[in-house]
Structures are given as structure tokens and as C-alpha cells.
Amino acid sequence: MRFQLLGPLTITDGPEAVVLQPSKPTILLAALLLHANAVVSADYLQRAVWGEEQPATAKAALQTCVLRLRRLFTKHGVTETSIEAVPGGYRITAEPHSLDLLGFRDQVRRAVAMSQDPEAELCTLKDALSLWQGSLLANVRSDVLHRDEVPRLAEERLRSVERVCDLLLGLGRYGEALVELWTATRVYPGHERLHEQLIEALYRTGRQTQALAEYRRVKGFLLDELGVDPSPALQQLELAILRGEDPGAEDSRPLRPPGALTRVVEGELVVAAGSAPAPT
Incomplete structure (x- = not known):
């Protein structure tokens, strides 16, 4: 019983x-x-x-x-x-x-x-x-x-x-994380840590555009509903994505999302972040 x-x-x-x-x-x-x-x-x-x-x-x-x-x-x-x-x-x-x-x-x-x-x-x-x-x-x-x-x-x-x-x-099980996080972030729309995780999972599965769109959505919610800006951690995450860096690396090394295109400019490797097709 x-x-x-x-x-x-x-x-x-x-x-x-x-x-x-x-x-x-x-x-x-x-x-x-x-x-x-x-x-x-x-x-x-x-x-x-x-x-x-x-x-x-x-x-x-x-x-x-x-x-x-x-x-x-x-x-x-x-x-x-x-x-x-x-x-x-x-x-x-x-x-x-x-x-x-x-x-x-x-x-x-x-x-x-x-x-x-x-x-x-x-x-x-x-x-x-x-x-x-x-x-x-x-x-x-x-x-x-x-x-x-x-x-x-x-x-x-x-x-x-x-x-x-x-x-x-x-x-590295980003797809599984996304399944959990899509639901959790909608149940707890003001919980910034969950949104950090969702944005990172989107980025690491090659969905840079979606990751940045999610950041903008969260930013709008926080401003409209709570009257606050995103946390420093969320802002740093957005910056890392815009720069094509690894969000989890302390030294901010460039991250190559799955399927991202690369090119060499004057001897340096440049990541064409966001060029990877979204997984189906």
C-alpha cells in the first residue's frame, strides 16, 4: 500500500x-x-x-x-x-x-x-x-x-x-535535453537557468538562429512581465553564440556546431555559425 x-x-x-x-x-x-x-x-x-x-x-x-x-x-x-x-x-x-x-x-x-x-x-x-x-x-x-x-x-x-x-x-545528449527543456521553459517562463540550458542546447545542435530567437523571446518576457533585463549569464551566453564561441569554455574557444561550415581567412579558422541545417 x-x-x-x-x-x-x-x-x-x-x-x-x-x-x-x-x-x-x-x-x-x-x-x-x-x-x-x-x-x-x-x-x-x-x-x-x-x-x-x-x-x-x-x-x-x-x-x-x-x-x-x-x-x-x-x-x-x-x-x-x-x-x-x-x-x-x-x-x-x-x-x-x-x-x-x-x-x-x-x-x-x-x-x-x-x-x-x-x-x-x-x-x-x-x-x-x-x-x-x-x-x-x-x-x-x-x-x-x-x-x-x-x-x-x-x-x-x-x-x-x-x-x-x-x-x-x-x-552531449543535446536532443534529449531539448525535449525536457521545451516543456520546462513553458511551464516556468521566468526561470532564467532553464532558458540558459535551452538556448545552449539549441546552439549545440546547430540551431543558432533558433537559439538567438529564444534569447530575444526570453528577454522580451523578462522586460514586459518582470521589468528586468536578462541575467549576466544569459547575456554572456548570447554574446558567445554571436561570436561562435563555446558557451561552456572558460577561455571562450570557438565552437563548431554540428554541420557548421568553415573557411580559412588569412590563416585563421572561421566558423560560419548558423550555417548548419536544423536537425530533423
Whole structure:
């Protein structure tokens, strides 16, 4: 039996999955699972379930919600996970194999320890990201959780996506990086690091024109929506592309994109950047 938080809140048993209906016990379960193995105060749980303006009966109603959750666990055969009443609040116990959020974090920790083996780190991070199954807490109607918890979880995922793309670029797997980055940059249009990676991947696959067009698009978005200029890193990347240099080289050596034409002028090799046809 497993709980899935990284998407709609779901209880799974092998191939069987039960997506919980929006309800106050569902909100309570989400709040406990988000802080699994730690004591969650009754006050926080009440705010998560009823919002900042709680009814006078919130304390008693919280106890009723706990009882309803325990009955739900019995109904679905949940035996490994329990809800404990402890001084000041409640605690739910879970392990990486019984809660996808803990499984994700465990995989990310394992990946960090594999930094000397990029292929192994990449594989482990991809396994971790595969645990994400849609919109976070889509069936959990709590303004408090969506305000306080969902952005933090989204940031955890984003850091792993960034690292996956860094690894793909470092391994020369630019086409795979593009697949990841096209989606990520549209979901996070103001996230400059992802755009840096996308622009670099486009350039390294011989798409200089597209890379520069993407830079202009990002620059326009940042100015129009946020009122800021692109970061120095993005500006340096544009300059490197215009000069035909390797964006990743400290000494800015010329980079020859795949299929780029070259010519010799007065004994110097000149890269005709952008002359390569776009891959199909």
C-alpha cells in the first residue's frame, strides 16, 4: 500500500489506485503526509482544513476527521501507516516505499552521492522525477496547503529537472535535453537557468538562429512581465553564440556546431555559425 502526494492525493495497492474525493479528511491526510514522521500541531492542521478563520468547534471536528481517516485506512487495508495522537498534535508514519514524496527525496539523495558517475546520477534522477504524476494536490481544497506547501514542492522538482538537463548537456545528449527543456521553459517562463540550458542546447545542435530567437523571446518576457533585463549569464551566453564561441569554455574557444561550415581567412579558422541545417 502506498500514498501518492506528487499529483492528486491517491492510495495505491499495486495496479489498483483510489483517488480520494475532496473532503476535510483528505485535506488532513495531505497535511500530515507533507510532514510525515514529524509532529504536526493541531493548530496548523486546523488552519489547513478550515483556513485562517476556524469555527469554534474546530478542535473537536479535527478529532472527528482523524477518526474518519482511520476508518478509511481500515477500509483500504492500510496497515503500515498509522496516525498517532501525540502531545500538541498528530503524527503519521511513512517510509520511502509507502509515500512517493519520501521516495522522491530518497532517490534525489542517492543521486547526489553519485556525482562522480553522471550516467548513474542521471538515471537515478529520472527515476525520482517519474514519481510525479500530475498537478500537485489537485483534489486537496486547502488554500493554506496550496499557498505554503505546493510552491516548496514544485521548487524541489525544478531543482531536479535543472540537474537532469545539466547532466544531459554535459554528456552531449543535446536532443534529449531539448525535449525536457521545451516543456520546462513553458511551464516556468521566468526561470532564467532553464532558458540558459535551452538556448545552449539549441546552439549545440546547430540551431543558432533558433537559439538567438529564444534569447530575444526570453528577454522580451523578462522586460514586459518582470521589468528586468536578462541575467549576466544569459547575456554572456548570447554574446558567445554571436561570436561562435563555446558557451561552456572558460577561455571562450570557438565552437563548431554540428554541420557548421568553415573557411580559412588569412590563416585563421572561421566558423560560419548558423550555417548548419536544423536537425530533423
